[in-house]
Amino acid sequence: GDSVTQMEGPVTLSEEAFLTINCTYTATGYPSLFWYVQYPGEGLQLLLKATKADDKGSNKGFEATYRKETTSFHLEKGSVQVSDSAVYFCALRRSGGSNYKLTFGKGTLLTVNP
Amino acid sequence: EADIYQTPRYLVIGTGKKITLECSQTMGHDKMYWYQQDPGMELHLIHYSYGVNSTEKGDLSSESTVSRIRTEHFPLTLESARPSHTSQYLCASSDLTGTEAFFGQGTRLTVV
Numbered sequence A: 001g002d003s004v005t006q007m008e009g010p011v012t013l014s015e016e017a018f019l020t021i022n023c024t025y026t027a028t029g030y031p032s033l034f035w036y037v038q039y040p041g042e043g044l045q046l047l048l049k050a051t052k053a054d055d056k057g058s059n060k061g062f063e064a065t066y067r068k069e070t071t072s073f074h075l076e077k078g079s080v081q082v083s084d085s086a087v088y089f090c091a092l093r094r095s096g097g098s099n100y101k102l103t104f105g106k107g108t109l110l111t112v113n114p
Numbered sequence B: 001e002a003d004i005y006q007t008p009r010y011l012v013i014g015t016g017k018k019i020t021l022e023c024s025q026t027m028g029h030d031k032m033y034w035y036q037q038d039p040g041m042e043l044h045l046i047h048y049s050y051g052v053n054s055t056e057k058g059d060l061s062s063e064s065t066v067s068r069i070r071t072e073h074f075p076l077t078l079e080s081a082r083p084s085h086t087s088q089y090l091c092a093s094s095d096l097t098g099t100e101a102f103f104g105q106g107t108r109l110t111v112v
Helices: none
Strands: A003-006 A011-014 A019-021 A023-026 A032-038 A044-050 A056-059 A062-065 A075-077 A086-093 A102-104 A108-113 B004-007 B010-013 B019-025 B031-037 B043-051 B054-057 B076-078 B087-094 B101-103 B107-111
Touching: A003 A086, A003 A102, A011 A019, A019 A108, A023 A032, A023 A086, A032 A062, A044 A062, A044 B101, B004 B087, B010 B019, B019 B031, B019 B087, B019 B107
Parallel strands: A011 A108, B010 B107
Antiparallel strands: A003 A023, A019 A075, A032 A044, A032 A086, A044 A056, A056 A062, A062 A075, A086 A102, A086 A108, B004 B019, B019 B076, B031 B043, B031 B087, B043 B054, B087 B101, B087 B107
């Protein structure tokens, strides 16, 4: 079945540090890939997405590139801020058919200190 | 900003009580989902619906039930709450393409 494996946290960084959260997936076909963010006490929000190989999703300084050859979708940001402290989820949705369910990774807690 | 709402945000209830968690969306989405989020943050799909009168069980077995009588409304019911039901419950919806899922703010349920 489909699965998503992401870097275990927690991750603690100082402000302005470089961030990478690794994400790899297992799925048949060509899934769509997503990063969601959950701020404390809130639901999930879509951060960025990519729907085909070599697509780069970007938003709020975050980027991730869909790498089919390595089945990866690593999240990066060049300079994190305290306000980026949150839980980050990598997810996939299988392409085609009537399957619209998202498969999530276990989440990575990021804490950014001033 | 997503137009999907969950009530209540927080609920503390005694064992054996019947509870209903409400979820409503104003985006006209056909697809709706309930996720249970454990303290370790992991999300588990427990119910989903692809339209009115359509409900399916998710990947994680749950004692809860759902109904979908109206497009905009997808309530979750526990007939007899137990401490093992203590968790955060997140409702979500997506459009016809399923490309993006919008989440409510969640209901944090504590059964004592």
